[in-house]
Amino acid sequence: MIKVSELLKNEIHPLIHGALISRIIVSNDDKYFAAVSSYQKSTKLDEDEFDFDLYTDKYVDTLNELTNTKTWISLDSYNRHFRFCNFSFRGKEKAIFIIDNDLNISKDSFYNQLYAKLFNECEYIQEDSLNEQKKNFIRGFCELRGSIDTNRPLLAMDYFYDSIFELGKARLLNEYFSVPYYIININFRDLQNDFVNSINRRNTQLRLQLNWYVNNIGLINDYKTKIIEKVYHIYGNGKIGAINYISMPTIESRGSNLFIQRLSHFSTKIFGKVLSEKDIEKLRNELGFNIETQEIDVVKRNKDIVELVRLFTPDVCAGCQNEFELDNRTFVHRRTGRPYFEIHHNISFANKIELDHEDNLVKLCPVCHTCIKSGVGMPNDQKHIIENILISRPHVKDFASHFFNTNQNHELINNIYRSLR
Ligand SMILES: [Zn+2]
Numbered sequence: 001m002i003k004v005s006e007l008l009k010n011e012i013h014p015l016i017h018g019a020l021i022s023r024i025i026v027s028n029d030d031k032y033f034a035a036v037s038s039y040q041k042s043t044k045l046d047e048d049e050f051d052f053d054l055y056t057d058k059y060v061d062t063l064n065e066l067t068n069t070k071t072w073i074s075l076d077s078y079n080r081h082f083r084f085c086n087f088s089f090r091g092k093e094k095a096i097f098i099i100d101n102d103l104n105i106s107k108d109s110f111y112n113q114l115y116a117k118l119f120n121e122c123e124y125i126q127e128d129s130l131n132e133q134k135k136n137f138i139r140g141f142c143e144l145r146g147s148i149d150t151n152r153p154l155l156a157m158d159y160f161y162d163s164i165f166e167l168g169k170a171r172l173l174n175e176y177f178s179v180p181y182y183i184i185n186i187n188f189r190d191l192q193n194d195f196v197n198s199i200n201r202r203n204t205q206l207r208l209q210l211n212w213y214v215n216n217i218g219l220i221n222d223y224k225t226k227i228i229e230k231v232y233h234i235y236g237n238g239k240i241g242a243i244n245y246i247s248m249p250t251i252e253s254r255g256s257n258l259f260i261q262r263l264s265h266f267s268t269k270i271f272g273k274v275l276s277e278k279d280i281e282k283l284r285n286e287l288g289f290n291i292e293t294q295e296i297d298v299v300k301r302n303k304d305i306v307e308l309v310r311l312f313t314p315d316v317c318a319g320c321q322n323e324f325e326l327d328n329r330t331f332v333h334r335r336t337g338r339p340y341f342e343i344h345h346n347i348s349f350a351n352k353i354e355l356d357h358e359d360n361l362v363k364l365c366p367v368c369h370t371c372i373k374s375g376v377g378m379p380n381d382q383k384h385i386i387e388n389i390l391i392s393r394p395h396v397k398d399f400a401s402h403f404f405n406t407n408q409n410h411e412l413i414n415n416i417y418r419s420l421r
Contacts, residue, residue: 002071003102004033008113013067014124014133016097018140020114021169022157025087026107032085033110037063037095037144042227044150050226060095062220062242066136072097095144112405119349130178130216138177138217141169142208148224150231153210153251154185169206175356183209211248218243306343309361315339318392319368319385329365342369346389346396347403348421359399362389374420386416 012020019035026033037059041052056074063072072095073082085098101110118125124133146157173179185207210228218240219225225244228234235247315338317329326339333340341363347355364372364385371377372385390397390412401407404415 001098001100002069003100004105004110005102007099008103008117011121012114012117013069014122014136015063015067015140016069017114017118017122018137018142019097019144020140021111021118021137021172022141023145024107024111028086028088030104030106031101032087033099033101033107034085034087035097035099035140035144036089036093038092039094039147039221039224040092042148042150042223044227044231045223049230050223052223055223056094059221059223063095063097066220066242069097108402109405112402116403116405119355125176128178134177135217138173138179139220141173142213142217143220143224146208148210148227148231149207150227153232153248154207155210155213156205156207159206179208180212183212185209209251211251214244214246214248218245220244306356306361309343309358309363310341313363315341316363317341317365317368318344318362318389318396319364319372320388321392322388324365326365329367340366342366344369344372346386347400347416348419357399359395362393362396372420379417382420383413383417386413 016035019037020033023035024033025036045052056076060072060074060077064070075089075091075093075096078085078087078089078093078096078098082096082098087096089096105113122133124131127134142155142157146155148154149156174184210232214225214228219228220242222244225237225246228246228248229237232248235249237244237246239245315326317324317326320329330340332338342365344362344364345355346360346362349355368385372382377385387409390400390409397412400412400416404412406412406415
């Protein structure tokens with residue numbers, strides 16, 4: 001059995017990384033973590049069309065082969081040899097990857113360290129292309145617990161709101177894993193009529209358009225592949241290595257509402273402003289959001305977030321708002337008629353990548369921004385600016401606390417100070 005300490009120290013296979021970022025299962029006594037692949041028997045396939053039970057072992061073998069391990073086991077094997085781990089499995093778990101929590105850390109801490117590792121060490125996410133490592137991450141993230149919707153061509157998975165990163169997870173797929181906006185859809189339960197009327201309290205679901213998924217990412221699971229072949233019209237399919245690729249008709253893109261949801265999320269939760277349809281339309285145009293294809297140019301994939309922060313956060317400097325008159329620190333920009341600010345990343349990484357998350361971006365006056373550049377201002381002045389940012393922007397502090405896994409102010413300030421570029 002692999003230990004948490006080994007997993008975090010060494011390179012993690014992208015598929016396992018993706019599975020854990022998607023969902024971490026914790027044993028009843030917190031001594032073990034697990035990544036789990038669950039799926040259920042479908043009424044769409046008869047026993048003579050596919051031997052459901054016999055397939056399990058082959059599926060587990062395939063996962064081990066793909067991830068170069070022997071750690072994945074079946075539920076049968078778990079029940080025979082690993083019951084002492086004390087998980088509450090309910091029967092639909094088909095492949096289980098158990099991790100010994102030798103560091104005795106919380107699930108949140110484990111998650112945060114996996115997340116930090118993704119940005120600090122995994123160079124594959126810096127490439128714009130949908131490379132094989134990204135595909136494996138997506139397989140771990142989406143397919144392992146995603147199910148084939150047999151009514152509409154979607155790959156759907158339940159979405160759990162147990163950490164502040166939950167909404168960010170869907171954006172992770174888009175912003176760093178080259179999954180286009182228009183194929184991602186979040187079905188917020190609060191917006192579902194059935195939920196509001198207490199008819200069917202389903203979980204919120206994250207859903208991906210199936211035709212894009214099976215054509216670009218493919219499926220590991222032969223059973224899920226068989227369901228698609230049975231239920232949907234397909235043009236063709238083929239296996240490359242262990243992966244089943246399927247070509248099926250393109251879904252008429254009615255446009256993911258993710259972009260709108262995202263704007264609403266930013267504007268209400270972060271900026272306290274409810275957007276009108278006119279505002280959204282204006283933003284779409286300003287941000288170069290192509291209404292025809294519903295796609296944002298890959299090159300400027302994150303420009304919208306930086307722009308949203310620039311547009312919607314109050315015109316005050318997060319570094320010195322209570323200490324200096326703004327007039328003495330910046331000038332009024334001729335084009336916008338607003339004071340000029342620069343957008344600063346609170347946490348920077350050693351590599352090139354910038355974490356454009358709204359909770360990692362702050363507005364600074366040009367004086368503070370210049371001072372805080374690595375090697376420019378005096379260390380104490382730089383630390384003072386960082387401290388002011390954390391005090392004046394609680395959501396930025398919250399994000400950094402999760403990221404560095406500490407709530408201690410001086411530790412946070414030192415960590416951020418060391419990451420300055
Ligand atoms: Zn300032």
